[in-house]
Amino acid sequence: MTDTEPSGKISWLWKQVEDAREAKDAERAHEGLSRLLASQEIRGTPDQDLALLYLAQLEMEEGRVSDVARRLQGFQWHGIPGPAALLLASDIFLRLDWYERSLESMTGYLEHYPQDTDALRKKGLLLLMLNRDTEAERILNSVARREKYRIPSTLSYLAMLEAKRGNLEESLHLLLQARDLAPFDERIEHTLLRIEALRVRFRRSVIEHDDIPLENAVSGMAAGMLGLHGYSREKARRAAYLWNHFCALKKPVGRKPGIWAAALEYAVTRNGPHFTQEQLAEEYGVSATQMGEHYRLLAATVDIDSPIDPLDEAAREGENQSLETRREEIADVLAGLSGRLGTFSEPGDAVEWVLKQVPPLDEPQRREVEDFVAYIWRKHRCTGT
Secondary structure, three states: OOOHHHHHHHHHHHHHHHHHHHOOOHHHHHHHHHHHHHOHHHOOOHHHHHHHHHHHHHHHHOOOHHHHHHHHOOOOOOOOOOHHHHHHHHHHHHHOOOHHHHHHHHHHHHHHOOOOHHHHHHHHHHHHHOOOHHHHHHHHHHHHHHOOOOOHHHHHHHHHHHHHOOOHHHHHHHHHHHHHHOOOOHHHHHHHHHHHHHHHHHHHHHHHHHHOOHHHHHHHHHHHHHHHOOOOHHHHHHHHHHHHHHHHHOOOOOOOHHHHHHHHHHHHHOOOOOOOHHHHHHHHOOOHHHHHHHHHHHHHHOOOOOOOOHHHHHHHHHHOOOHHHHHHHHHHHHHOOHHHHHHOOOHHHHHHHHHHHOOOOOHHHHHHHHHHHHHHHHHHHHHOO
16 A cells, blocks of 8 residues: 555545535535544544534534534644634534633634634624623624624624623614514524513513512523523523522522522523623622622522423423513513514504413513513504514
8 A cells, every 4th residue: 555545545535525515415424524533544633623523513413512512522723723624613612602712713713814704793702702892892893884784693792792781772772773684583583572571671670679579580580681691591491490499498588689690690600601700790780799698508409400300390380380481471472573563553452462362460560561562662663664
């Protein structure tokens, strides 16, 4: 066997992988990549890195996220990676919520292509997720100006930034612009509803603070803030599960739901990219010392790392559906409302339609729905959508 034969085999395998990827034949691409990674010839070379990343991309598309995380846990570059490998790595690390590593790869890619607006937008998002908000704002505003404020994802990221700062009106304005540009994007619609619900809830809490039981207010506040901080709905579900479990064992004390909500967010995010306790306390406007005390009590009362028990969760919901669970149901109904507004002659008709789908539990909840619908109705009339 000559020295050139192995190289010829590697080139042939790469050709098979590329052909399979172009044909969207995942099985054949997977086979080719596995054969490449089994070859001793590419060990310790950039070819090994690229094959590993392509394989991770395939497994991500198959939903095998935990397999990818294990495979890439100790990933290190062999040699100097090219821009394509850096861009691919950044995308995979982002989907794994490995924000620091994703940012490092994206920064390397932008050294090759500093004017790539898609990459700059993603870098802005990564900085946002890492709470480097000033840097994120500078990049995202620059990208938005280049795009003449016509790209929905850029506007959505800027909306997240404004929401994190508590500028909910500005956040809503940006999200409405994004929705006008991408009216069928469910992610934008969901974020719009969450932020508007949070805006209404904050306003109501000032007026009717004593009317909302602590047990009901905490999980809703935590869910809203988790959404604003970029976490998935699964984190909110886990927070609600832990809070319900805690309330079943111990009566929560105090009058400030924000302290408990901050402690709850820390409990469900502490093992991944997260705010420190001090940062979370500032985000919620509470004392870091009190938040730490509440977190320790939470951790001492329930197993904060235990998986959600679906039977236990179902039993709780069947036994006593909470106000916050009902609010989620109302949010789902409202998500379908925006496309039906043109069928109603006045906002009262829209309110009645929502309440028929999900009857309110009490008068404060009815008023919250009325406020919510009135806001969307005004925007609908102003934009003509």
